[in-house]
Amino acid sequence: MRVPFYDIKAQYDELAPQMDAAVHQVISSGGYVMGPNHAGIEREIADLHEMKHGIALNSGTDALRILMDAAGIGHGDEVITTAFTFVASVETIVQTGAKPVFVDIDPHTFNIDAAKIQAAITPRTKAILPIHLFGQMAEAEKIAEIACANNLVVLEDAAQALACTRHGKPAGHYGIGAGFSFYVTKNLGAAGDGGMIVTNSDEIAEACRSIRVHGMGRERYYYDHLGYTSRLHEVQAAVLRVKLTKLAAWNARRAELAAIYNDVLAGSSVQLPTILEGNNCTWHQYSIRTSRRDELQAFLKTKEVDSMIYYPVPIHFHEPYKAFGHGAGSLPETELAAKEILNLPIHPHLSDAQVRHAAESILAFADQTAAV
Template sequence: MKVPMLDLSEQYQRLRAEMLTVLDEVMSSSRFILGDHVKKLETDVAAYSNVKHGIGCGNGSDAIHIALQAAGVGPGDEVITTPFTFFATGGAIVRAGAKPVFVDIDPVTFNIDPAKIEEAITEKTKAILPVHLYGQMADMDPIVEIAKKHGLFIIEDAAQAIGAKYKGKNVGELGTAATYSFFPTKNLGAYGDGGMIVTNDDEIAEKCRVIRVHGSKPKYYHHVLGYNSRLDEMQAAILNVKFPHLNEWSELRRERASTYTHLLNEMLGDVVVTPVEVEGHYHVFHQYTIRVPKRDELQAFLKENGVATMVYYPLPLHLQPVFQELGYKEGDLPEAEKAAKEAVSLPMFPELKVEQQQYVVEKIAEFYKK
């Protein structure tokens, strides 16, 4: 049996007629930049996040960068974040001119450990950038408390967590702003790049809108250095077709996660550490990530047997060659380093079949029985 990491074909066939209709509308309108489809998506995603503003931009990486710049983060500033995340998180901080300061993770959730944040704060600290990894929000109450105490901005990297909740609150409600990615593999994915910033802060929202169009307001008058980072009208049209299905897809992901957990616990006991949905959280399972011994060997065995897996992420940011000048060394952030050696993500998408999941788990069990 072949089990892909992600298969978008069934989803597309279900939505194909509607997709073709809206794309024809865009082509016929000849309005391709910041048109009505972008405005609708911005309004709907902001409402979904229970905030006032949505600002569409070119991709999730730019969304973080623009949000940081809008919050006034720049040269000489420090931003506290996690080392266990996609490169865009740390890269956006450096692109904004600031220095990333990495804090170790909670081994249960893979998210930044709030208990380690305060000791990393200096007089140069300007913001905290928590990442809601794999679809579960970070522990935000203590992060918000620390930020208020020290007068810091919070920019939530929610690239993997649209629809996630924390104690009844949505992504974007607890920080200064939050950022989404609409990369095709995301829970709400475009057919190309796309991203969005959501915020309740009127001033931050206006700055984000200006920065994404070369920093101009009005057109051709530039008061800040901005970028060309606008959400494409065609991608917005595609996302508007998909968006009404997001809650259904989140529930299907949660069902698939529950099935995996049941099968893994039944067949392998404590050999595999399965994901934990922390009390008070609503996990949307962008990834279903387990911890295992002999991870690389398991991954090779599964590949031989037709099962795709991914390692998110094999080298923490503090050990990346591009960040070597920051002075981190192996052993500095042990939980992130341990996770990088043990974590592996299994196939996860709403259309995943139970028999496919059974096959995946049977093959994992077969590997460890050897």
């Protein structure tokens, strides 16, 4: 039985009539730039996160970059984050001219270890960028407390944390704003790229809206900021609005599949995901750990079970970022997690049987290796 890691087409198939109508409506309208769907998805995502403003953009990467620009982060500043992430979290810090400062992760959640932040603060620290990985939030209330005590800004990388909450508060509420990604494979994915900033600050929202369109102010062809061209395409906004109607059901299905994995794998030798108390997890990934990761991945392949490694190489080991880190051994939990993590299929269009097959294949691997 094949267990694919993603099945994006199944999302389309479930919603084909609505999706076709929405795309056709945009294409036939001639209104392609910042139309009613652009405004609609901004309102709907902001409402979902109980935030005042949503600023739709063409990627999650731009969401982080524009949020940092709006917060005034630049040359001479330091931004505390982790090296266990998708490159965009760090790439955008470097692009502003600021220096990323890496703090190690909690080995159970893969998110920043809040207890290690204070030691990384220097007189140049301007911001903390927690990354809410895999569908659960970092210990945002502790991070906000440290930030407040040290007069720092918190920006949340919520690319993988749409609809996540911590102690009942959605991502975005613990800092000056959050950036989401609507990349195809996210829990809410566009038919291509997309992203959004949410914020409660009128000032930050106004700056983000301006930076999104070349830094243009309220008056056309008058510029207040250095900007980009980063609007969300109207077709993507329309696709996202259709898929948003299914997000709660799809996330609920992910939770059911996670429960199957937890059930079948309980007591096995692999480390199962830890969800912190107070977190509502949306299961963007189901991540296990084992010291025999590469062997397990090869074995799963023979059983037609796909798996992925998020992330195989910590950011401080990559050439453009080496200068910002302190080499091998400097982030022991990050470095070990990169060697041990394995992400299993958990998209909402999997059947119970497929997930049971994936989980039982892991048990079979353990039995087989125990017998050797």
